[in-house]
Amino acid sequence: MSNLKINIVGIGCDLQSENEETPRKYAIENLSGGEKDRINWMTKNMPMNKAYVYSSINKNKIESKNLLDQFNNNYIEYRKNWKNQPIASINKKLHGKKFKEKKLSPLCFDIEVASICDLACAFCYRQYVSTPDKIMKKELAFKLIDQASKMSIPSMKFNWRGEPLLNPSLPEIVDYAKQKGILETMINTNATKLDEKMSEKIIKSGLDIMIYSFDGGTKKIYEKMRPGRFTKNNFDDIYKNILNFSKIRKKLNSVFPRTKIQMILTDETRKEQDEYFRLFKDIVDEVSVKQYTERGGNLTDLDKKFDGELKEKKDVLIKEFGGDAVLMKDSKNNIFISNERLPCEQPFQRLLTTYDGKAGMCCYDWGATHTVGYLDKLGYENGEKEYANIKKKAENKQKGFEMMNLEMPKKNNMPEKKVNDLESIWYGEDINKVRKAHIEDNAGSISICKSCPFKETYKWKKIN
Secondary structure, eight states: OOOOOOOOOOOOEEEOOTTOSSOEEEOSSSSTTOHHHHHHHHHHTGGGOHHHHHHHTTOOHHHHHHHHHHHHHHHHHHHHHHHHHHHHHHHTTOOTHHHHHTTOOOSEEEEOSBOOOSBOOTTOGGGTBOOOOOBOOHHHHHHHHHHHHHTTOOEEEOOSSSOGGGSTTHHHHHHHHHHTTOSEEEEEEOOTTOOHHHHHHHHHHTOOEEEEEOOOSSHHHHHHHSOBSSSOOOHHHHHHHHHHHHHHHHHTTOOOSEEEEEEEEOHHHHTTHHHHHHHHTTTSSEEEEEEOOOSSSOHHHHOHHHHHHHHHHHHHHHHHHOTTOEEEEOTTOOEEEEOOBOOOSHHHHEEEEOTTOEEESOTTOTTOOBOOEESSTHHHHSTTHHHHHHHHHHHTTOTTTTTOOOBOOOOSBOOOSSBOOHHHHHTSHHHHHHHHHHHTTOGGGSHHHHTOOOGGGBOOEEOO
């Protein structure tokens, strides 16, 4: 019997602090207040959305009103389709020609403007899976935005595996996306490079949503959870960056980007939720906590209590559910188990690309192992050399790599070595095989999908 896979997967919840009269909402995926709030906030502020601003230039009053209605309707449709498009595709068994005939475009396109990161977070997959320290060229990003605009893709996220602010061209890239009519742009950032100059550039770029990753309510825990790779990461510096960004945004009289800060819950950070909330409640638009999701990090070190609970139940659980079961814990310490998969929504709603143009269809494929096409020749010309180079540096304990214990990512799918455009890849055979497998309840036939920790692909049963 195989060992039980131990994953903690986040689920949404509302928590109330024992020390506060007002309940606090901890949203997991959506903006505070859920999907309705997200739509209301964006449509209310659409006149300041830079995509609308660019499009409304030289329009008269009536034309501008019609255009604004169009932008708002497009945004509402995009958010409605985020769930509806995958569900309808799965229920109607839309894949291959049928999927293409419906002209179902990606709803979000993730561009990895930087695969490098300047932190060495204990829970991050980067400590265990080799990932190149690279920056995407601005020209490639522009080319991909052109293709996304041609397909009327409504949303773009400018990061995947790395820290986007390490790409100095990021503000230009975001601005170009807004020129091309992209409705919603977003990034996740650790805020290490968010100085006053970069803050002003980001605000003026037209970025719509910025999510801070910040783990810990105190200096001690934060710096333990998020150590620097090349230089020491300092709690006070990063807090100052986030505080100053809020002040600069106010000074520039902008509501964009909407800011959210999130913390990964572990044994140590779980104790600091109240302090975390107090630190940020007045300087960001939303305070959020997320359950830890196994991404290659050392679970035992991160959540000893959970690990201990599982050891007591392990034999019973394996016997009852089988060795392929996965587990999760919610914010109230309830433990859930599942060995039953659901079709995944991601292949029906989004596409991703690495810094060198490898196209993927899953944000949990951290090693970029299931390539579904190439958007640039660099993606196949590089091959595995950049990954091997990083692994060698880790083995030699070079500065910035001394904490890593890296493995080469496995090759789960390698398409024909030729450059295709975004549309050809989206409707291509490589990604269609994945859609077909999920529709036919055969996700286990896709290597990257077989042991995926994405919470929404499991049916959960509470066991305590």
